[in-house]
Structure formats: C-alpha cells, structure tokens
Amino acid sequence: MMERITFxxxxxxxxxxxxxxxxxxxxxxxxxxxxxxxxxxxxxxxxSTVIAVLFPYKVDSEPGNLSRYARxxxxxxxxxxxxEQAAGELAAEFPRYRFLSFIDNSPIPEVRAAxxxxxxxxxxxxxxxxxxxxxxxxxxxxxxxxxxxxxGSQICQCHHCGACKAACPGGCIGTGSRxxxxxxxxxxxxxxxREQESLLKSSGMVWGCDYCQDVCPLNSKALINPHPCFGxxxxxxxxxxxxxxNLEGKAYSWRGAEVLxxxxxxxxxxx
Ligand code: B12
Numbered sequence: 001m002m003e004r005i006t007f008x009x010x011x012x013x014x015x016x017x018x019x020x021x022x023x024x025x026x027x028x029x030x031x032x033x034x035x036x037x038x039x040x041x042x043x044x045x046x047x048s049t050v051i052a053v054l055f056p057y058k059v060d061s062e063p064g065n066l067s068r069y070a071r072x073x074x075x076x077x078x079x080x081x082x083x084e085q086a087a088g089e090l091a092a093e094f095p096r097y098r099f100l101s102f103i104d105n106s107p108i109p110e111v112r113a114a115x116x117x118x119x120x121x122x123x124x125x126x127x128x129x130x131x132x133x134x135x136x137x138x139x140x141x142x143x144x145x146x147x148x149x150x151x152g153s154q155i156c157q158c159h160h161c162g163a164c165k166a167a168c169p170g171g172c173i174g175t176g177s178r179x180x181x182x183x184x185x186x187x188x189x190x191x192x193x194r195e196q197e198s199l200l201k202s203s204g205m206v207w208g209c210d211y212c213q214d215v216c217p218l219n220s221k222a223l224i225n226p227h228p229c230f231g232x233x234x235x236x237x238x239x240x241x242x243x244x245x246n247l248e249g250k251a252y253s254w255r256g257a258e259v260l261x262x263x264x265x266x267x268x269x270x271x
Contacts (some may be wrong), residue, residue, distance in 0.1 A: 002148070012086040016054040020116035021150050025109055038107050050142070052114040052140075053139070057071075057072050060237065068208075072234065087099040098145055102142075121158050122156070129219070159217075206239050
C-alpha cells in the first residue's frame with residue numbers, strides 16, 4: 001500500500017513528502033472556510049493521516065522589493081492543482097477512503113504538519129526549514145482517513161542562534177506578536193499607522209518580507225531548484241507602478257492593486 005501511495009505522489013511531482021498523524025495537529029486547526037469542508041468531508045470517518053508536501057520556490061538571490069515567494073507563479077494554483085490531482089488519484093486507488101487537499105488557505109497548521117512529518121526543523125521565525133531547500137518551500141497537505149504507517153512524530157527545532165530575531169525589521173520574532181511583521185504590514189488593506197508606514201519604508205519591501213530567511217544560517221547552502229509546477233517562470237525581483245496593470249498569476253493578486261500602489265508610493269517618498 002505505501003509503495004502505491006508513494007508511486008501516485010511521485011507521479012504527480014510530489015516527491016518531497018512525509019506523513020504525520022492527524023492527532024498531532026487536530027488540537028491546533030485554523031479557523032477558515034476549509035475547516036467546514038474538512039468537517040463535512042470527514043463527518044462519517046475522522047481523518048487519520050496528513051500527507052505533507054513541500055514545493056521549493058527560490059529562484060534567485062537578487063535583492064528586490066518583492067519577497068522571494070512572490071517571484072514565481074501563484075503557488076495556490078500551481079501547487080494546488082498537483083495536490084488536487086494526486087488526491088483524486090489516491091481516492092480512485094483507495095475508494096473506501098477520502099482524500100482532501102489544502103494549501104495555505106487551510107485549516108491545517110502547515111508548518112507543524114510538515115515538521116511532524118520529518119520534512120525539516122521549525123525555525124524561531126516560525127518557518128519550516130528543510131535540510132536541502134532551507135525555508136524556501138511552500139507547504140501543502142492531503143488529509144485522509146486512510147491509516148498509514150507513521151515513522152516518528154517529533155518536532156525538531158532550529159539552533160536558536162538568534163540571527164532571525166536580530167534581523168527582523170519589526171523586532172517581532174520571539175515576542176509572540178506579529179503586529180510589526182513587515183510581511184503582515186505589507187498586506188494590510190486601507191491606511192497604515194505612522195509606525196507601520198515607517199517600518200515598511202525602512203524595510204524597502206512592497207510585498208512580503210524575507211529578512212529572517214536571508215540571515216538564517218540553515219539557509220546558507222539552500223539548493224536553488226524551484227519545483228517544476230512553477231514552469232521555469234521567474235518574475236522580476238521588484239515591482240513598479242506599471243506592473244500594477246496586470247497582476248495575473250502573481251501570488252499577491254488576491255490583495256488587489258491598491259495595497260501595492262500604497263506600498264510603492266510609501267517607498268518612493270523621501271525618507
Ligand atoms: C497567517 C499566515 C501568515 C501571517 C502570520 C500571522 C500569524 N497569525 O501568525 C503573515 C501574513 C504574517 C505571514 C507571513 C509569512 N508567511 Co505565512 N502563513 C500564514 C498561514 C496562512 C497560517 C499561519 C497561522 O496562523 N498559524 C496558526 C498560528 C496560531 O500558529 P502559531 O503556532 O502561533 O504560529 C505559526 C506562525 O504564525 C508562525 N509564527 C510563530 N511565531 C511567529 C512570529 C512572527 C513574528 C511571525 C510573523 C510568525 C510567527 O510560526 C508558527 C508555525 O506555523 C500559513 C499557512 C497555514 N495554513 O499554516 C502560512 C505559512 C506559514 N506562511 C508561509 C510563508 C512563506 C510566509 C512568509 C515567508 C511570506 C513572506 N516572504 O513574506 C512570511 C514569513 C513571516 C514569518 N517569519 O513567519 C508558509 C511557510 C512555509 C515554510 N517554509 O514554513 C506557509 C506555511 C504557507 C504555505 N502554504 O507555504 N503568514
């Protein structure tokens with residue numbers, strides 16, 4: 001059975017995967033629309049296993065005002081399609097069981113699921129750090145009521161070297177608060193507070209933030225080999241006003257042009 005599952009996952013380019021028990025994450029499910037889907041699909045038979053899958057996304061080390069994850073086509077659709085296809089094939093192979101895929105907009109705490117699945121360590125910056133690709137990986141999952149053999153289920157942590165904490169422009173790592181996280185501020189709709197504006201300006205970021213990942217020593221030898229689902233497409237490392245006319249396929253298109261325009265305008269203001 002395990003061979004068959006591995007075959008189906010690998011055939012769908014999901015070879016960077018691991019398994020954890022659903023009970024390891026069931027206490028920390030995230031409230032979102034997907035939670036209702038999860039509850040309704042598994043109403044008769046509770047989930048037993050989570051298949052966690054990684055999608056390496058780093059394409060370059062060039063500086064720019066866009067975080068690395070926004071420099072490849074939108075992972076929600078690119079990686080989401082592969083997960084959905086694999087879930088369908090697994091359901092056809094094991095018709096007595098259900099298989100439901102998620103990515104990002106997910107009730108599954110994905111970093112925890114991936115760490116429990118043995119795919120890497122949990123960094124102080126809250127991110128999963130894989131030994132080969134570093135933290136430059138997206139995480140998706142397939143939840144199933146098919147009980148699978150789980151080997152080990154312990155979360156390993158990083159070395160707490162403090163580099164991410166020192167580099168975080170908002171100084172929020174280790175504080176338990178994400179209020180000053182640049183990635184979060186870059187996504188806020190409407191107007192920003194003075195403090196948020198000045199943090200965003202000093203970071204030089206228009207969308208997302210990679211400061212904590214750039215300095216992580218566990219990322220220093222990360223392999224740059226983006227997942228084939230991104231089709232070899234690499235967007236420019238920086239966004240400019242003229243790019244706002246066409247946001248199709250970009251990871252930040254869901255937020256709309258206005259938030260990006262505001263961020264770009266802030267960065268263009270004299271300091
Ligand atoms: C909401 C969210 C955010 C919010 C965080 C707000 C919050 N509540 O924590 C914001 C917008 C800030 C954010 C930013 C980023 N995110 Co995000 N995010 C998520 C999401 C959708 C849910 C996380 C969550 O709420 N967990 C539940 C809370 C209760 O768990 P928690 O144990 O308290 O804390 C978790 C995180 O919040 C984080 N964390 C812990 N402490 C701190 C402290 C700070 C300052 C921050 C920012 C985060 C953080 O680590 C924990 C493990 O997940 C997940 C997808 C998912 N379904 O899991 C992606 C996810 C965690 N994000 C991801 C990414 C890539 C990022 C960014 C790197 C994007 C970027 N370049 O800007 C940044 C990184 C910032 C950082 N250092 O964490 C990836 C991580 C991949 C990986 N290798 O681990 C995920 C898994 C999405 C995916 N499918 O790949 N994210």
